Amino acid sequence: xxxxxxxxxxxxxxxxxxxxxxxxxxxxxxxxxxxxxxxxxxxxxxxxxxxxxxxxxxxxxxxxxxxxxxxxxxxxxxxxxxxxxxxxxxxxxxxxxxxxxxxxxxxxxxxxxxxxxxxxxxxxxxxxxxxxxxxxxxxxxxxxxxxxxxxxxxxxxxxxxxxxxxxxxxxxxxxxxxxxxxxxxx
Amino acid sequence: xxxxxxxxxxxxxxxxxxxxxxxxxxxxxxxxxxxxxxxxxxxxxxxxxxxxxxxxxxxxxxxxxxxxxxxxxxxxxxxxxxxxxxxxxxxxxxxxxxxxxxxxxxxxxxxxxxxxxxxxxxxxxxxxxxxxxxxxxxxxxxxxxxxxxxxxxxxxxxxxxxxxxxxxxxxxxxxxxxxxxxxxxx
Numbered sequence: 357x358x359x360x361x362x363x364x365x366x367x368x369x370x371x372x373x374x375x376x377x378x379x380x381x382x383x384x385x386x387x388x389x390x391x392x393x394x395x396x397x398x399x400x401x402x403x404x405x406x407x408x409x410x411x412x413x414x415x416x417x418x419x420x421x422x423x424x425x426x427x428x429x430x431x432x433x434x435x436x437x438x439x440x441x442x443x444x445x446x447x448x449x450x451x452x453x454x455x456x457x458x459x460x461x462x463x464x465x466x467x468x469x470x471x472x473x474x475x476x477x478x479x480x481x482x483x484x485x486x487x488x489x490x491x492x493x494x495x496x497x498x499x500x501x502x503x504x505x506x507x508x509x510x511x512x513x514x515x516x517x518x519x520x521x522x523x524x525x526x527x528x529x530x531x532x533x534x535x536x537x538x539x540x541x542x
Numbered sequence: 543x544x545x546x547x548x549x550x551x552x553x554x555x556x557x558x559x560x561x562x563x564x565x566x567x568x569x570x571x572x573x574x575x576x577x578x579x580x581x582x583x584x585x586x587x588x589x590x591x592x593x594x595x596x597x598x599x600x601x602x603x604x605x606x607x608x609x610x611x612x613x614x615x616x617x618x619x620x621x622x623x624x625x626x627x628x629x630x631x632x633x634x635x636x637x638x639x640x641x642x643x644x645x646x647x648x649x650x651x652x653x654x655x656x657x658x659x660x661x662x663x664x665x666x667x668x669x670x671x672x673x674x675x676x677x678x679x680x681x682x683x684x685x686x687x688x689x690x691x692x693x694x695x696x697x698x699x700x701x702x703x704x705x706x707x708x709x710x711x712x713x714x715x716x717x718x719x720x721x722x723x724x725x726x727x728x
Contacts, residue, residue: 399585406592413599424610435621442666446659453655463649473632480628
């Protein structure tokens with residue numbers, strides 16, 4: 357490369373660099389000009405933003421209201437479950453007492469009293485939506501029944517049938533409060 | 543009134559009417575000019591309005607949330623009251639059975655069973671926050687006690703004292719589920 361050729365190339369490079377700078381300057385000016393918004397534009401943006409916030413808040417009010425109504429309904433529906441669970445043992449004991457054969461008058465009178473109390477407790481359960489779980493002769497359902505013993509299937513009780521109830525189970529609406537303890541055929 | 547006087551009066555009236563009209567015209571112009579707002583003013587008003595709506599919605603969210611928490615707490619606190627109210631008669635009957643003097647073995651065994659059931663029911667009540675209302679020997683309180691009979695005051699029972707309980711009363715936390723039926727001194 358001759359000296360003159362070298363000079364020419366150097367000039368070209370310098371020109372290119374100079375041109376680049378000019379282009380960059382133009383770009384800088386464009387960026388600087390963009391954020392200059394009119395007062396109307398600024399206000400319109402703020403209004404859009406505030407409207408968005410208001411619409412979100414309105415939607416949240418609707419959501420909270422629905423969620424709370426559902427929660428209240430659930431609480432109301434299952435309100436009796438805690439006390440009810442604590443009564444099952446008493447009902448078991450009263451039912452056991454009812455199974456006793458009595459011979460004398462005083463015991464018969466006491467048993468009559470127990471029967472009335474039991475009837476009253478059963479009515480209270482019913483009114484609160486607490487029901488005995490169907491079990492004997494039903495297909496075994498692990499969501500309702502708890503198998504504590506198995507016996508071989510027969511003609512009367514084919515496989516996976518509840519053969520005997522060892523302890524009554526109860527449900528409140530669709531919720532099992534105590535599963536039925538059962539003997540199941542296999 | 544002379545003819546000239548009449549004319550003068552008529553002129554005055556006409557002047558007044560004319561002046562009124564002029565004043566009205568001026569007023570009309572003022573009203574016409576007032577609604578001419580700049581776009582900025584219109585947007586600023588809309589923004590203020592929207593911000594106000596958003597703030598109201600936010601306040602409503604806070605209110606709803608607090609109200610719902612309170613409602614849930616109340617539902618939770620008094621959840622057992624409906625079932626409990628239906629059990630009081632059973633407890634009354636079991637307590638009445640406990641008061642019977644038994645002579646033979648079978649009745650004694652049944653009575654023992656009843657005693658256990660009663661104990662279990664009382665524990666269930668206690669766990670659910672249901673308490674017997676203090677009555678005998680207490681100052682008569684019409685919010686807790688229901689007087690069904692009065693007897694003259696004595697040294698032991700000064701006026702307005704609960705002398706005897708005819709039927710136990712129960713409360714759930716601060717709420718009376720059944721007032722105590724009492725005999726009160728007067």
